[in-house]
Amino acid sequence: MRLSVLDLVPVRSDQSTGDALTATRRLARTADELGFHRYWLAEHHNMPAVAATNPPVLISMVAAATERIRVGSGGVMLPNHAPLVVAEQFALLEAAFPGRIDLGIGRAPGSDPVTSWALRHGAGGVDDQAVARFPEYVDNVVAMMGPEGVGLQLQGRTHPLRATPHAVGRPPVWLLGSSDYSARLAAERGLPYVFAHHFSGQGTAEALALYREGYRPTEENPTPRTFLTVNASVAESPAEALRLALPQLQAMVALRTGGPLLPQRLVEDAEADPVPATHQGLLDAMARRWVIGSPDEAAKAVRELASTYDVDEVMVHPVAGAHTGTAADASPAREETLRLLTAAL
Secondary structure, three states, X not given: OEEEXXXXXXXXXXXXXXXXXXXHHHHHHHHHHHOOOEEEEOOOOOOOOEOOOOHHHHHHHHHHHOOXXXXXXXXXXXXXXXXXXXXXXXXXXXXXXXOOEEEEEEOOOOXXXXXXXXXXXXXXXXXXXXXXXXXXXXXXXXXXXXXXXXXXXXXXXXXXXXXXXXOOOOOOEEEEEOOHHHHHHHXXXXXXXXXXXXXXXXXXXXXXXXXXXXXXOOOOOOOOOEEEEEEEEEOOOHXXXXXXXXXXXXXXXXXXXXXXXXOEOOXXXXXXXXXXXXXXXXXXXHHHHOEEEOHHHHHHHHHHHHHHOOXXXXXXXXXXXXXXXXXXXXXXXXXXXXXXXHHHO
C-alpha cells in the first residue's frame, strides 16, 4: 500500500509564516526519505492557521527541496483562477520537475465570501460564471498543457494557445471533491478522482461508488484511479497521540460552529482551554473518524480504511500539534507521525 501526505502548511501561535514554510520543507524531506509516494499542498485563503495560499509556489519550493517524491496540489481551486494561468504554472512545473508533478483541481472557493470576491473580481479576475463553467475550465486546462495546446476562435480566425512553448509531458490531472458533483465529472472525463474524506469522513463510499460505476475509460486513464485522505496523529502512546491532535480538533470545531479562527494552539494551550461542553460531542465524533493512536493502532486503522474503500493508496494529513518549547521552524510531531506510521506498516 502506498502512503502519501497532504499538507495545509499550518501556522502555530509560536510561528511566523516563514517558520511554517521551513517546517513544511523539513516535513517534505522526511516524507521523501521515508518513501512516501506523493506530497500534496492545499489552497486556502485568509485563514490565521493556514499558510497554504498558493499551491504552485509551494509545489516549486517542495519539489526543489526533495529528490523523488511526487509533488502536487490538493488542490488548486479552479474557479479562483484563469484556466490559462493554471495551465501555464503547471506546465512550467512539469518542465522543471518532469514526472514528479500532479495537478489536483477542486471546485470549492477555499475561502470566505469576501476573499472569494477579492480573488475573482477585486483585480479583474475570472468571470462570474466560473463555478458554472467548471467542466469547461477543466477541459481547457488539460488541453492547454499538452504539446498541441488549443485553438482559440477570435474574429473569424483560429489562434493557437499553448501553456508553454514546447511541452514534452503533461502532469496528471486529478479532480478533488467533497460531493457527488466532482465524482460524476471525473467519471465522465475519465480522470483520476479523490474524495475529501479527511474533511468530513462521510459520503466517501457513495462518492467512490458513483465514480467507479460511471467511469468512462480514456487512453491516458483506462481504469478509474482514486485514493483515500485521512487526518492522522500517531505517537508512542494513544494518550499522547490524542493530546497532539487536540489543537487541530479544536480548530475544526471552531470552523464548524462559527467560533473564532486563530493560529493553531500549542498542546498545553489547547488543554488549558477546552471546547464548551456543548461542543465536546462534535469533537469526539471527529476524533473517531481520524487516525489517532499508537503506531500499531494507526497502522491497523489505515489498513482497514484502505480495505473498506478498496484503495491501494492512503494520503495522510499529519495533524499532530506541538508542545510548548518546540523550535518554531520545526514540526517534530508531524514528522514523527510519518515515521511511526511507515515503521508500523
